[in-house]
Amino acid sequence: MTTKTPYYITTAISYPNGRPHIGHAYELIATDAIARFQRLDGRDVFFLTGTDEHGQKMQQTAKRENMTAKELADRNSAEFRQMGKLLNASNDDFIRTTEPRHFEAVTEIWKRMAANGDIYKDSYSGWYSVRDEAYYQEDETELRADGVRYGPQGTPVEWVEEASYFFRLSDYQDRLLKLYEDQPDFIGPAERRNEVISFVKSGLKDLSVSRTTFDWGIPVPGDPDHVMYVWVDALTNYITATGYLTDEAGPLAKFWPADLHMIGKDIIRFHTVYWPAFLMSAGLPLPKRVFAHGFLLNKGEKMSKSLGNVVDPINLVEHFGLDQIRYFFLREVSFGQDGSYSEEGIATRINADLANGIGNLASRSLSMIVKNCDGAVPVCGALSEADQAILSMADGLIETVRTEMNALAIHKALTAIIALVSEGDRYFAGQEPWALKKTDPARMATVLYVTAEVVRQIAILLQPIMPASSAKLLDLVAVPEDQRSFASLGAAGRLAAGTPLSAPTPVFPRYQPPAEA
Numbered sequence: 300m301t302t303k304t305p306y307y308i309t310t311a312i313s314y315p316n317g318r319p320h321i322g323h324a325y326e327l328i329a330t331d332a333i334a335r336f337q338r339l340d341g342r343d344v345f346f347l348t349g350t351d352e353h354g355q356k357m358q359q360t361a362k363r364e365n366m367t368a369k370e371l372a373d374r375n376s377a378e379f380r381q382m383g384k385l386l387n388a389s390n391d392d393f394i395r396t397t398e399p400r401h402f403e404a405v406t407e408i409w410k411r412m413a414a415n416g417d418i419y420k421d422s423y424s425g426w427y428s429v430r431d432e433a434y435y436q437e438d439e440t441e442l443r444a445d446g447v448r449y450g451p452q453g454t455p456v457e458w459v460e461e462a463s464y465f466f467r468l469s470d471y472q473d474r475l476l477k478l479y480e481d482q483p484d485f486i487g488p489a490e491r492r493n494e495v496i497s498f499v500k501s502g503l504k505d506l507s508v509s510r511t512t513f514d515w516g517i518p519v520p521g522d523p524d525h526v527m528y529v530w531v532d533a534l535t536n537y538i539t540a541t542g543y544l545t546d547e548a549g550p551l552a553k554f555w556p557a558d559l560h561m562i563g564k565d566i567i568r569f570h571t572v573y574w575p576a577f578l579m580s581a582g583l584p585l586p587k588r589v590f591a592h593g594f595l596l597n598k599g600e601k602m603s604k605s606l607g608n609v610v611d612p613i614n615l616v617e618h619f620g621l622d623q624i625r626y627f628f629l630r631e632v633s634f635g636q637d638g639s640y641s642e643e644g645i646a647t648r649i650n651a652d653l654a655n656g657i658g659n660l661a662s663r664s665l666s667m668i669v670k671n672c673d674g675a676v677p678v679c680g681a682l683s684e685a686d687q688a689i690l691s692m693a694d695g696l697i698e699t700v701r702t703e704m705n706a707l708a709i710h711k712a713l714t715a716i717i718a719l720v721s722e723g724d725r726y727f728a729g730q731e732p733w734a735l736k737k738t739d740p741a742r743m744a745t746v747l748y749v750t751a752e753v754v755r756q757i758a759i760l761l762q763p764i765m766p767a768s769s770a771k772l773l774d775l776v777a778v779p780e781d782q783r784s785f786a787s788l789g790a791a792g793r794l795a796a797g798t799p800l801s802a803p804t805p806v807f808p809r810y811q812p813p814a815e816a
């Protein structure tokens with residue numbers, strides 16, 4: 300039995316109606332960085348991702364492609380799983396909403412909401428966006444000059460009239476507002492929280508939670524002419540994977556409620572209005588936090604298939620390298636805001652922060668050690684003020700990084716780590732160990748020891764962001780596998796003099812644009 304505190308983190312589950320794009324990759328990378336951070340910080344982490352396979356959008360796309368919805372889901376879900384491997388995502392499970400375990404959980408949550416008196420049968424007429432799988436009020440839509448009516452996210456809406464079950468969302472308005480008040484962290488960032496509060500204050504209508512005009516979904520218990528609204532089905536994935544609904548004493552049940560649902564800003568309403576209301580109705584504990592990251596824009600433009608700028612994450616990774624891409628997105632974009640990217644921007648970051656920054660500091664200091672200190676970690680002599688200053692900056696950095704990561708300011712955590720790289724560079728240049736080689740070899744050894752120790756700590760802290768490259772850096776300073784968690788930061792894990800080191804190989808090569816053909 301572990302005594303570690305559980306930490307449950309999820310991404311949104313993606314629609315496998317197409318192949319994964321860079322927005323999906325971004326969400327997975329960011330969530331993976333948080334999951335890895337919490338593991339290294341001593342939490343018992345369960346990290347979930349997956350695919351959202353039912354609904355009208357899937358059925359329509361499959362029809363266009365002359366296949367069944369299940370075939371489409373099978374084909375593309377495999378692509379999402381593959382993308383996770385390519386991105387080195389450390390998810391503990393990958394859920395598909397077409398799995399039997401999920402049918403069971405969704406049926407159970409529906410029954411609990413019904414038993415609580417929150418579900419009634421009526422008929423729905425109103426606007427529906429298949430692309431968003433969302434119902435909109437008339438005043439949220441606009442009829443544009445092209446004769447098409449659009450919803451608030453800019454997707455076309457169509458008029459729907461059908462028999463439907465409803466969820467008494469209107470009864471939850473006050474309880475939801477109280478939730479946002481009592482748990483100020485429930486929704487982040489602040490702009491999104493304000494947006495949701497004003498939406499809920501403006502009045503909630505009951506929500507149509509079943510469809511009868513197509514059949515690709517989970518049947519309503521006792522009324523199989525109806526399939527559940529895809530969002531009732533999809534949101535429940537988070538609890539399905541823990542087994543909590545069907546076996547509260549099961550091995551993963553301790554992970555519910557989730558600590559963090561990471562999502563994009565377009566689906567905040569589903570996660571912070573509908574989801575907590577469903578859970579309250581079913582008598583289930585609520586997630587602690589929902590955080591909406593921004594959208595990625597290609598050179599400032601919204602990605603769209605028609606603009607032809609839907610960047611394939613696989614190409615990007617093949618071109619620049621995985622950890623380089625992970626680093627770029629997490630450092631460049633203020634987490635929670637939209638972010639723009641371009642190939643030039645990626646190249647600049649790689650060269651400035653990785654090749655010239657951390658890569659250079661490691662290779663200069665370690666190759667000097669290998670050449671001048673008998674190929675082993677040197678002995679550290681008495682510490683000067685400068686040595687103490689840089690070591691104490693390194694030893695204390697986890698405090699800042701932890702604060703920023705817990706606040707989901709991932710970019711600020713990285714800025715703080717890179718500041719240590721720059722300070723390490725200044726220290727190394729200022730101490731001139733190459734000049735000490737002749738005049739004071741013991742002092743040279745101390746400077747090299749201190750620099751290697753700074754490299755060790757930078758590498759430990761960078762693991763959540765660049766797992767493979769950080770592991771290479773830690774191999775270069777010969778840190779054993781079991782001394783790479785945050786518990787080994789600071790004085791607790793100092794490099795041991797005499798540990799053999801091999802000549803450093805470059806971890807972050809400079810990016811050279813391919814020559815024009």
Ligand code: ME8
Nearest residue numbers: 311312313314322351533534562563564593594595
């Ligand atoms: O919304 N930049 O699935 P999805 C950043 N199945 N993030 C983006 C993005 C972009 N350009 N485009 C999409 C769904 N995303 C539902 C979720 S959860 C119970 C069900 C994000 O495939 C988007 O915000 O459309 C969402 O968080 C995730 O990718 C999956 O989007």
